[in-house]
Amino acid sequence: MDSSSTSTGTKFRSIDYLPEHALEAICNSLSRSDISACARVSKTWSWVFTKALWKELHVNGRRPESDYKNRRFKEALVKNGHLIRTLKMDHYGTLESFFVDNRLAETSQTSSTGPRAGDSKGVVCTQLERLEMVDITEFNVMFHGFTIYDLPLRNVDENLLVRFLQKTSSTLHTLLLTPFPCNRANFLRVISDCLPVLKSVHLISTEPIMEALVKSDDFERFLEHFPPQVEELTLRVSIFDDAAPSHPPHATKHFPLKPEFFADYNTSAGTTTATSGTLAVKKLVLGGDMSCDPDMLNAFLRRCPDLECITLEDLCLETFRPLASVLRKNCSKLKELSIGAMTSPTDDLQLSLLIGASSAGWKRFTIHGVRRNFGPNSTIALRKHFKTLEWLELPKGACMPSQIIRDLLVGGHAPELRYLDLMNVIHGVFHFHTGLELNAVHLLVSPPTATPRRNVPLRALPWTCLNLVYLRIKIHNIPRTELLTPTLRRTSNMLFGVSLDYGTELQRVILGQIGRLVHLEELAFGNKEDQLPECLQYDSDGDAIFDERYPQCNSLSLTLEHGLHALAPLKKLRVLDITCVTHKIANRELSWMKLNWPKLERIDGLLNLVMIPPAESAVQWLKHNRLGWVPDQELKAWCKLYNL
Amino acid sequence: MKVTLESSDGQVFTVDKEVAELSVIIKEMLVIEQANQDHPIPLLNVGAVELAKVIEYCEHHRNDPTIDDDEDYDSRKKPIEMDDWDKQFTIVNKEMMFELILAANSMQVKPLLHLGCRYAADIVKRMSPTEIRDLFQIDDDFTPEEQDKIEWEKQWTKL
Numbered sequence: 001m002d003s004s005s006t007s008t009g010t011k012f013r014s015i016d017y018l019p020e021h022a023l024e025a026i027c028n029s030l031s032r033s034d035i036s037a038c039a040r041v042s043k044t045w046s047w048v049f050t051k052a053l054w055k056e057l058h059v060n061g062r063r064p065e066s067d068y069k070n071r072r073f074k075e076a077l078v079k080n081g082h083l084i085r086t087l088k089m090d091h092y093g094t095l096e097s098f099f100v101d102n103r104l105a106e107t108s109q110t111s112s113t114g115p116r117a118g119d120s121k122g123v124v125c126t127q128l129e130r131l132e133m134v135d136i137t138e139f140n141v142m143f144h145g146f147t148i149y150d151l152p153l154r155n156v157d158e159n160l161l162v163r164f165l166q167k168t169s170s171t172l173h174t175l176l177l178t179p180f181p182c183n184r185a186n187f188l189r190v191i192s193d194c195l196p197v198l199k200s201v202h203l204i205s206t207e208p209i210m211e212a213l214v215k216s217d218d219f220e221r222f223l224e225h226f227p228p229q230v231e232e233l234t235l236r237v238s239i240f241d242d243a244a245p246s247h248p249p250h251a252t253k254h255f256p257l258k259p260e261f262f263a264d265y266n267t268s269a270g271t272t273t274a275t276s277g278t279l280a281v282k283k284l285v286l287g288g289d290m291s292c293d294p295d296m297l298n299a300f301l302r303r304c305p306d307l308e309c310i311t312l313e314d315l316c317l318e319t320f321r322p323l324a325s326v327l328r329k330n331c332s333k334l335k336e337l338s339i340g341a342m343t344s345p346t347d348d349l350q351l352s353l354l355i356g357a358s359s360a361g362w363k364r365f366t367i368h369g370v371r372r373n374f375g376p377n378s379t380i381a382l383r384k385h386f387k388t389l390e391w392l393e394l395p396k397g398a399c400m401p402s403q404i405i406r407d408l409l410v411g412g413h414a415p416e417l418r419y420l421d422l423m424n425v426i427h428g429v430f431h432f433h434t435g436l437e438l439n440a441v442h443l444l445v446s447p448p449t450a451t452p453r454r455n456v457p458l459r460a461l462p463w464t465c466l467n468l469v470y471l472r473i474k475i476h477n478i479p480r481t482e483l484l485t486p487t488l489r490r491t492s493n494m495l496f497g498v499s500l501d502y503g504t505e506l507q508r509v510i511l512g513q514i515g516r517l518v519h520l521e522e523l524a525f526g527n528k529e530d531q532l533p534e535c536l537q538y539d540s541d542g543d544a545i546f547d548e549r550y551p552q553c554n555s556l557s558l559t560l561e562h563g564l565h566a567l568a569p570l571k572k573l574r575v576l577d578i579t580c581v582t583h584k585i586a587n588r589e590l591s592w593m594k595l596n597w598p599k600l601e602r603i604d605g606l607l608n609l610v611m612i613p614p615a616e617s618a619v620q621w622l623k624h625n626r627l628g629w630v631p632d633q634e635l636k637a638w639c640k641l642y643n644l
Numbered sequence: 645m646k647v648t649l650e651s652s653d654g655q656v657f658t659v660d661k662e663v664a665e666l667s668v669i670i671k672e673m674l675v676i677e678q679a680n681q682d683h684p685i686p687l688l689n690v691g692a693v694e695l696a697k698v699i700e701y702c703e704h705h706r707n708d709p710t711i712d713d714d715e716d717y718d719s720r721k722k723p724i725e726m727d728d729w730d731k732q733f734t735i736v737n738k739e740m741m742f743e744l745i746l747a748a749n750s751m752q753v754k755p756l757l758h759l760g761c762r763y764a765a766d767i768v769k770r771m772s773p774t775e776i777r778d779l780f781q782i783d784d785d786f787t788p789e790e791q792d793k794i795e796w797e798k799q800w801t802k803l
Contacts, residue, residue, distance in 0.1 A: 022745065022749060022757055022760075022761050023761075025757075025758050025761035025762070025765075026761045026762075026764050026765045027765075028765075029761070029762050029765035029766070029769075030765050030768070030769060031769075034765075034768060034769055034770065034771075036794075037768070037771060037772055037773050037776065038768060038773070038776065039794055040773040040786075040791065040794050041773045041776045041777055041780075041782055041784075042777070042782045042783065042784060042785050042786070043785050043786065043790075045776075045782070046786075046794060050794075626792055632789045632792075632793075636789065
């Protein structure tokens with residue numbers, strides 16, 4: 001008996017030797033829950049049965065959208081995406097922000113502001129059933145819904161792709177091609193000819209895209225056939241692809257198009273009601289090392305009277321300068337502006353003109369990477385749009401008068417504001433000779449001109465931006481006297497008359513203010529890009545010793561003693577980012593969070609923060625309560641370190 | 645006409661040709677080795693016990709309409725109906741049944757293969773992973789993290 005059962009044990013372990021069709025037959029007689037039980041038996045079984053599980057993916061519209069925006073879901077999908085033969089979808093809205101390459105993160109964020117299913121005028125893709133893309137998967141193309149992702153161009157049979165596109169042509173309305181095969185003339189034709197309901201086109205290339213398009217004889221035809229109903233257009237040179245011979249990312253290259261190129265352009269007749277010569281493009285993204293001739297840009301934009309959203313990445317100065325007038329002249333409906341001019345030497349005035357370009361008022365305003373260009377002029381220009389503003393993201397190093405921030409947060413001037421990112425703003429107004437740069441908190445809770453003292457009526461200015469859903473804010477320099485060095489403690493006592501409890505009291509007030517924002521889903525106190533210098537040493541207890549040269553380390557402490565209780569009303573909170581916060585979170589705090597924030601999915605910076613190692617009790621708690629708040633790997637690493 | 649088959653442990657079986665031809669492999673071999681029928685056909689992957697059982701099955705189903713088309717066995721189609729004899733036939737222990745699946749697979753006796761698969765599926769139906777592990781004596785070689793991951797991933801594939 002013993003020997004026989006041992007031998008069969010071996011046999012059964014070799015279940016993966018069964019031919020595919022036998023396994024398929026087995027799986028067919030099993031319910032999905034049975035299959036998933038089998039997948040959890042052992043590694044071999046898992047390998048066999050996971051295949052069966054992922055053969056069909058049902059993106060269910062009844063599930064909460066956040067399920068599909070989840071990082072872990074994305075990981076699972078990237079891992080198993082090639083197994084999917086059948087993709088069932090019954091709610092496009094859940095997908096749009098997801099089935100987009102990470103490199104298009106901004107694009108996806110843009111579209112996540114509201115449900116889009118209704119916008120698409122009935123051409124919503126409801127089902128893509130029995131999509132047997134056997135050939136495609138064999139070519140190792142990740143098929144992600146409407147996105148062809150990381151197309152290995154050298155291997156792909158063009159005809160297969162054409163067939164694929166034709167197959168989905170009646171429903172396909174978002175197309176992302178990366179890398180975009182600029183040199184495949186046939187491909188361009190396919191896009192233009194057989195995708196009648198295409199709404200959104202993202203072409204990302206590793207070579208200068210326009211240049212390549214122009215070189216190809218078919219580009220004129222491509223544009224001729226360019227689906228006039230397309231509302232989103234991205235032309236971007238990707239600088240992320242290591243495999244491809246990379247162009248210097250910021251090489252200043254001129255758009256080699258003739259200005260008359262766009263001027264000559266006419267839409268093919270009769271396909272839409274749009275008047276001849278106009279495009280329906282509402283959203284335009286120009287990116288990469290692409291700079292273009294302003295005349296041409298002008299001509300192009302003139303074709304897009306409906307343009308609502310424009311994203312400009314890395315435009316050169318020559319383009320940037322006249323852009324404001326071009327936009328003002330041509331695009332009266334502009335509502336969203338996003339600038340990522342990393343290298344453009346724009347100045348405050350140029351920027352302010354651009355900001356002022358919308359007559360209707362910005363709903364959404366984002367700048368990345370413009371260093372120190374966002375000054376007083378820009379601020380004043382932006383202030384005009386406060387009434388309509390829903391989304392504000394300010395660049396690194398933006399100098400913003402404190403009054404503006406007060407307007408936004410406590411003044412009630414921006415009633416629509418949902419998303420606010422003040423992480424990178426320098427509150428350069430108050431600099432004290434002690435080196436203690438005053439921080440947002442002081443500006444927010446006390447009148448701008450008053451020196452913060454104990455008797456400042458901190459509660460007199462309640463935050464009014466109660467609609468905020470997303471808040472990123474840098475709160476530091478809290479005079480947490482227990483963290484200050486004796487010298488600094490004396491100085492701050494002298495200057496502010498700060499008592500030992502002042503820091504704690506202040507923190508409670510801050511947290512109390514944030515606790516009022518009951519709609520918050522994401523709250524970030526950290527700033528990943530702005531890694532702090534190696535200024536810390538640890539004492540024998542593992543606590544950080546703060547160097548007084550870096551007083552910014554005195555940030556919020558998210559402990560129950562310091563008033564974490566005040567954040568209890570944030571029932572919708574999903575993501576908490578505490579990178580670079582001296583949070584000192586232990587198991588008590590985590591239990592509290594579990595209890596009070598039912599929707600919490602992620603805590604960034606809990607384990608991977610730069611300054612302080614996480615508390616042992618916190619690691620233990622996380623290990624015990626597997627909630628997926630932190631990445632498994634990091635947790636594992638810390639468990640190992642603490643011998644848990 | 646008779647055909648002789650030799651199991652991996654050297655036992656020789658003599659069966660009618662039409663019975664043996666239920667196995668696609670043997671049928672093909674017979675075509676190739678028509679001139680050379682005196683030698684038993686060696687079945688290197690199939691033991692005597694299993695072979696006897698396979699032959700028993702084939703004897704019973706010798707008059708079934710032959711289905712050459714793979715499509716009919718396609719897993720997407722409805723499983724083949726089991727008659728009472730088949731039900732009796734599958735009352736064997738699970739070790740035997742699994743051996744039969746492998747034998748049917750190597751000999752390509754398709755109806756038997758699918759019968760076996762259905763049986764195998766019935767065994768694990770509504771069992772928890774732990775029960776399956778106990779039943780088949782499989783070691784749990786997952787780390788808790790992997791276990792957790794699979795547990796988590798399965799929710800996406802539920803219908």
